[in-house]
Amino acid sequence: MKLATWNVNSLNVRLPQVLDWLAANPVDVLALQELKLTDDKFPFQDFAAAGYLAESFGQKTYNGVALLSRAPLQAVVRNIPGFEDEMARVISATVNGVRVIGAYFPNGQEPGSDKFAYKMRWLAALREWVRGELVQHPRLVLMGDYNITFDDLDVWDPVGLKETIHCTTEERTHLQALIALGLHDSVRLFPQPERNYSWWDYRNMAFRRKQGLRIDHILISDALKAVATACAVDPTPRKNERPSDHAPVVLELQL
DNA sequence: ATGCCTCAGCTCCTGAGA
Numbered sequence: 469m470k471l472a473t474w475n476v477n478s479l480n481v482r483l484p485q486v487l488d489w490l491a492a493n494p495v496d497v498l499a500l501q502e503l504k505l506t507d508d509k510f511p512f513q514d515f516a517a518a519g520y521l522a523e524s525f526g527q528k529t530y531n532g533v534a535l536l537s538r539a540p541l542q543a544v545v546r547n548i549p550g551f552e553d554e555m556a557r558v559i560s561a562t563v564n565g566v567r568v569i570g571a572y573f574p575n576g577q578e579p580g581s582d583k584f585a586y587k588m589r590w591l592a593a594l595r596e597w598v599r600g601e602l603v604q605h606p607r608l609v610l611m612g613d614y615n616i617t618f619d620d621l622d623v624w625d626p627v628g629l630k631e632t633i634h635c636t637t638e639e640r641t642h643l644q645a646l647i648a649l650g651l652h653d654s655v656r657l658f659p660q661p662e663r664n665y666s667w668w669d670y671r672n673m674a675f676r677r678k679q680g681l682r683i684d685h686i687l688i689s690d691a692l693k694a695v696a697t698a699c700a701v702d703p704t705p706r707k708n709e710r711p712s713d714h715a716p717v718v719l720e721l722q723l
Numbered sequence: 724a725t726g727c728c729t730c731a732g733c734t735c736c737t738g739a740g741a
Binding site: 527528576577681712 | 727728729730731732733738739740741
């Protein structure tokens with residue numbers, strides 16, 4: 469079973485690239501973030517023609533997440549139950565006995581801002597919800613755009629970006645609290661290339677200069693760690709014309 | 724440098740992203 473996550477930064481603009489990528493990388497499940505469209509505009513037919521069922525949780529202009537799957541998506545849940553949120557950020561479903569959570573974590577903008585405070589509240593709510601989900605679903609994947617780096621290895625300029633957004637101690641403490649629930653950073657389970665990032669700024673030719681951050685992650689439970697055989701970022705779509713600023717991350721399980 | 728690029732929208736500028 470192969471699973472992937474990709475922040476597409478507008479599914480309307482990126483649909484042809486997503487279809488091309490799926491044709492070349494026929495994963496079983498793909499979690500999408502930043503759809504930037506409403507469910508009535510979601511291209512269900514295009515994905516069906518490519519062999520994928522889909523569950524969408526969109527909204528106008530911002531945010532929006534979806535799960536694509538070759539097998540049926542069961543027990544679909546939208547957002548974090550019990551956490552009031554106007555933004556469409558989370559969609560979950562069970563596929564072939566694996567609980568899959570696709571999430572678009574808040575950006576946070578700047579430490580000390582209202583948006584940063586919202587990010588902290590959201591992270592706390594996510595953690596308490598996932599704690600219970602892990603009890604019910606030992607085979608669990610939590611993947612998406614986390615908007616948080618684990619450590620300096622995930623940052624192209626750890627000195628210049630010290631304690632800036634995505635790199636603060638407060639955000640990283642929340643990320644480690646997710647790990648403490650019994651989750652594992654799939655990418656780090658396997659050897660990786662140097663400067664292994666998942667996002668590059670559109671400005672300054674950041675991709676060409678390898679100036680990026682690893683902020684898109686696939687966290688897996690103990691039961692899935694035992695059967696994980698590969699996990700890596702696929703930077704090739706970032707070389708497309710009009711690319712997303714994020715690249716997909718792909719996990720392979722031997723189930 | 725409150726800058727650089729990209730996207731959506733009450734679209735020819737602004738807000739947000741990261």
